[in-house]
Amino acid sequence: MLAPVLAASSGFTSPHVDWHALAPEIILVGTIVVALLIDLFTEDHNKGLVSSVVGLGMLASFIPLITLGLDNHERVMFGGAYVVDDFALVLKGLFLVAGYLTVLLSTNTIAEGDYHEGEYYLLLLSSVLGMTFMASARDLISIFVALEMLSIPAYLLASWRKRTQTGIEAGMKYYLMGVFATAVMLYGMSLIFGGTGSTLLTDVGAAVNGSFGQEPVAVLGIVFVIVGFAFKVSAVPFHNWAPDTYEGAPTPVTAFLSVASKTAGFVAILQLVFLGFFNRSDTIRPFMFVLAVLTMTVGNVIALRQTNVVRLFAYSSVAQAGFILAPLAVISSNHPDRAADILSSIVLYLIVYTIMNLGAFAVIITVSRRTQSGEITSWAGLFTYAPGLAVAMGAFLFGLGGIPPAAGWFAKFQLFNAVVGAGTPSAYALGVIMAANSVISLAYYLGLMRTMFMDDPVDGDVTPVKIPVPLRAAVVLTGVATILLGVLPFLVSDIADGATFVTAYLPGK
Amino acid sequence: MKDLLNGWGPTAAVFLPLVGAAVLLAIPKSEETLHKVVALVTSLAVFVVGVGLLATFDYDKSAKMQFLVDKTWIEMINSRYIVAIDGISLPLIALTVFVVPLVIIYSWNHFPEPHNPKAFLTLILVLETGMVGTFVAQDLLLFFVFFELVLLPMYFMIGVFGGEQRKYASLKFFLYTAFGSALMIVSILATYFLSPKVNIDGVMQHTFSMIELSNWAGSGLAKGTAILIFGGFFMGFGIKVPMFPFHTWLPDAHTQAPTQGSVILAAVLLKLGTYGFVRIAIPILPVGAVWWAPIIGGLAVIGIIYGALGCLAQTDMKRLIAFSSVAHMGYVMLGISTLTSFGINAAIFGMVAHGLITGMLFFLAGSVKDRFHTLEIKRLGGLLLQAPRMGWLLAFSCMASLGLPGLAGFWGEFPAILSAYSPADGLNVPLFRFFMVVAAIGTVFAAGYLLWLLQRVAFGTPTEEFEDEHIHDMHLTDYLAWSPMIILIVVLGVYPNLLFKITDGAVIHSLSHIAGH
Structure with a gap:
């Protein structure tokens, strides 16, 4: 029966598979299967086991990442559609860290709420798996597949508070906007594929460098693809879904979306811009300039008016996305030597932002367990009854605002460095706009500080906060990292510096 | 001793307070006396290091960077841990390490509400690290980090331990200064990219080293660019000084801060801005400085008059002293804006003198508040009858502040005014003479508001409200904290050369790229 099929496919040769390079993903897939089985065969009160297994799985897949890093050898698979290089390794590591911290953040919330527990972790892990694919995807199709793989579980997770209207709204909005964005992006991709005849980013890059790059349709394709991902990173004016989704989703999911999912969007943008579209930097530059300025300004200004802490962080993360986009507004194909600086500054910021923002969410979750409220006023006097948490939150807030000695200052400085280094008038103008926005963002970060440190506790209630072990671990890990990277920035800047795949691929180099 | 200080002196002065702060954090909150002792010992240890630096500093070569340490810090952008001391930074470092122990002594029994010595002393020590660090850093990025580090403890000191309007005041303080710093970072980067690469370990790289950049001094830079970059530094440092019209954070911050915070703010923090002009903006961008000088001079004299008029309108003693700071920093900035060694020497003297005198005034205001629970001038009166020692000290400090010859204030103010008679080449002479x-008219106002303050607070008879109240004169801690300051005000007033001879060489060196030097 099988013989004719095999005979018919005799022309097929299986592609070369580098098992070592795929090991992190294989471990994640294996963990998904194991977790699924455990979920199937355990009683309700033992579902917490799934969270441990998922967490361990992520840690385990770190091992091949490290061996691959030590191996220091670029691995290209599937005709260039899937590449494991330093950039991919660093970002995969970041996604795993973010995923692991999200598990720590989720454990108590999910166990204590009226949620499906096992499925939650499975979906979370699937999303992380999609992200690790994204870090390696160097082909329009593999980027698309990775995007769907990380998004679809996230749509479900966003509506995990299924018995509340806001929960449903969160998931629905996220889903509809996400699908719309995907459609726009696919249209752009089809235009590019139609013009270049290839989905491989390096081929696209070569074609954009050639005659295709001069055609108007190329501009259309590039802009549509980037707009698709602008939704993902919640850049203004494509950000409308973010605040409602962030507020309606369970807080650990919000943390995950505002960090990991956003980073995945940036990873895709970086790969597309640097590998595919770099020679049309004249199109990308003004587009990114407008996008970055709008995103940081609108995000910051609206954040000033927020009274709910999660919404505050929703808009703050919108504004942060604007900062991260800013260096892309100065890329130039005439100066490919600056590309590495721009790329490494963005990667550095993504790493540091992940740590700080997840830390902040860990504190938010811990505090809201006590106050049962997301209002900023309920944070009053936190310092008097939970000094450790207040100080940690202070470090995260100052870090996000870019004040030394918390980690954010150097990452933000590197963004300025990348922008101002371009030396053009528009670059300096952007630098000044970024400077003004840093100050606006400080206004609301300090507003929260003020509530924590200077206001009196609500109703004089100073019962201490109970901090469960997983959350305590998350706060300590991120807190220590925030201070350490602020004082010794080179610990992570070298990693970000190494994560520049571009120089090797850049067209014309 | 000398060898040890050479390698470790500045570093020890910067990081010892941080070590002390870490120890404080490890001690349980209930051990209050232990906290006080540890903080005092730490600050005294820093003071001893400071004295060691003063003793081993080579005064004949004050233009030379001494105790230089140059180590790798952030390799990828070639930002280095460079710390060194020359004649410009030495007086300010000495001022800082001198004032902090006095503040801690004063605090001994005067901790502001909410009573929390552990947190309060930790903040003071972190603040000291930031302040000393700013004065010793010779790398722009390192300087920036310390410059920003100062914000955090001060923010908490005002916001947590301050008066009624503390939340508003602390936020305003932070946002104003952060705005200046944010623009400054753009200027720092522009300087970094537009200056020529230097040879570091055999590789040609851009540099943040203030020493290298001062040697470069913007040669080859287009005039317009230099003016714009200077503008960024002007915002960063001008807000910190604060110069008119960016001064509005100061009265609020001063009034709301606890006494100790006000003293440190007046004595040291305001000097970070003026020091930035003298150390960074002028030597690195002399062309920009010449263009900006008339604007700085103009804003400085507006500040002098505006501050004085503001003083006359105040009803609160502490707010009055705060406005007098705006006026006094105007003299300092006027001296700087002349771009002459005469003017800048006077400015540095003015910084130290203002630090001591205004610090002293804030100490007294704090003690008045402590005893009368108000600083409302019209409710006070007859201090000389109720607490004669404090009353006389107030008189002394007012005299020093208004620039009485023979006290320190005179040598900051008078030469600064005089220096405007002949500003550096290329500056508009009639304009500066007008300044x-x-x-000079401002000094008359200064005499007016200070004597009027003295008259209303110290002379006459106590108001009905406090007539029968027993007012305790100076405590032991007051004697200990104040007498060194009083002595120094007199010593510097009688023998100003003590300071001028330290600063002169370094100032002349820093102006070597300004025409006419």
């Missing part, structure tokens, strides 16, 4: 006249 000189305005500034």
Whole structure:
């Protein structure tokens, strides 16, 4: 029966598979299967086991990442559609860290709420798996597949508070906007594929460098693809879904979306811009300039008016996305030597932002367990009854605002460095706009500080906060990292510096 | 000793307070006396290091960077841990390490509400690290980090331990200064990219080293660019000084801060801005400085008159002293804006003198508040009858502040005014002479508001409200904290050369790229 099929496919040769390079993903897939089985065969009160297994799985897949890093050898698979290089390794590591911290953040919330527990972790892990694919995807199709793989579980997770209207709204909005964005992006991709005849980013890059790059349709394709991902990173004016989704989703999911999912969007943008579209930097530059300025300004200004802490962080993360986009507004194909600086500054910021923002969410979750409220006023006097948490939150807030000695200052400085280094008038103008926005963002970060440190506790209630072990671990890990990277920035800047795949691929180099 | 200080002196002065702060954090909150002792010992240890630096500093070569340490810090952008001391930074470091122990002594029994010595002393020590660090850093990025580090403890000191309006005041303080710093970072980067690469370990790289950049001094830079970059530094440092019209954070911050915070703010923090002009903006961008000088001079004299008029309108003693700071920093900035060694020497003297005198005034205001629970001038009166020692000290400090010859204030104010008579080549002489006249008129106002303050607070008889109240004169801690300051005000007033001879060489060196030097 099988013989004719095999005979018919005799022309097929299986592609070369580098098992070592795929090991992190294989471990994640294996963990998904194991977790699924455990979920199937355990009683309700033992579902917490799934969270441990998922967490361990992520840690385990770190091992091949490290061996691959030590191996220091670029691995290209599937005709260039899937590449494991330093950039991919660093970002995969970041996604795993973010995923692991999200598990720590989720454990108590999910166990204590009226949620499906096992499925939650499975979906979370699937999303992380999609992200690790994204870090390696160097082909329009593999980027698309990775995007769907990380998004679809996230749509479900966003509506995990299924018995509340806001929960449903969160998931629905996220889903509809996400699908719309995907459609726009696919249209752009089809235009590019139609013009270049290839989905491989390096081929696209070569074609954009050639005659295709001069055609108007190329501009259309590039802009549509980037707009698709602008939704993902919640850049203004494509950000409308973010605040409602962030507020309606369970807080650990919000943390995950505002960090990991956003980073995945940036990873895709970086790969597309640097590998595919770099020679049309004249199109990308003004587009990114407008996008970055709008995103940081609108995000910051609206954040000033927020009274709910999660919404505050929703808009703050919108504004942060604007900062991260800013260096892309100065890329130039005439100066490919600056590309590495721009790329490494963005990667550095993504790493540091992940740590700080997840830390902040860990504190938010811990505090809201006590106050049962997301209002900023309920944070009053936190310092008097939970000094450790207040100080940690202070470090995260100052870090996000870019004040030394918390980690954010150097990452933000590197963004300025990348922008101002371009030396053009528009670059300096952007630098000044970024400077003004840093100050606006400080206004609301300090507003929260003020509530924590200077206001009196609500109703004089100073019962201490109970901090469960997983959350305590998350706060300590991120807190220590925030201070350490602020004082010794080179610990992570070298990693970000190494994560520049571009120089090797850049067209014309 | 000398060898040890050479390698470790500045580093020890910067990081010892941080070590002390870490120890404080490890001690349980209930051990209050232990906290006080540890903080005092730490600050005294820093003071000893400071004295060691003063003793081993080579005064004949004050233009030379001494105790230089140059180590790798952030390799990828070639930002280095460079710390060194020359004649410009030495007086300010000495001022800092001198004032902090006095503040801690004063605090001994005067901790502001909410009573929390552990947190309060930790903040003071972190603040000391930031302040000393700013004065010793010779790498722009390192300087920036310390410059920003100062914000955090001060923010908490005002916001947590301050008065009624503390939340508003602390936020305003933070946002104003952060705005200046944010623009400054753009200027720092522009300087970094537009200056020529230097040879570091055999590789040609851009540099943040203030020593290298001062040697470069913007040669080859287009004039317009230099002016714009200077503008960024102007915002960063001008807000910190604060110069008119960016001064509005100061009265609020001073009024709301606890006494100790006010003293440190007046004595040291305001000097970070003026020091930035003298150390960074002028030597690195002399062309920009020449263009900006008339603007700085103009804003300085507006500040002098505006501050004085503001003083006359105040009803609160502490707010009055705060406005007098705006006026006094106007003299300092006027001296700097002349771009002459005469003017800048006077400015540095003015910084130290203002630090001591205004610090002293804030100490007294704090003690008045402590005893009368108000600083409302019209409710006070007859201090000389109720607490004669404090009353006389107030008189002394007012005299020093208004620039009485023979006390330190005179040598900051008078030469600064005089220097405007002949500013550096290329500056508009009639304009600066006009500034000189305005500034001189300002001294009359200064005498007016200070004597009026003295008259209303110290002379006459106590108001009905406090007539029968027993007012305790100075405590032991007051004697200990204040007498060194009083002595120094007199010593510097009688023998100003003590300071001028330290600063002169370094100032002349820093102006070597300004025409006419």
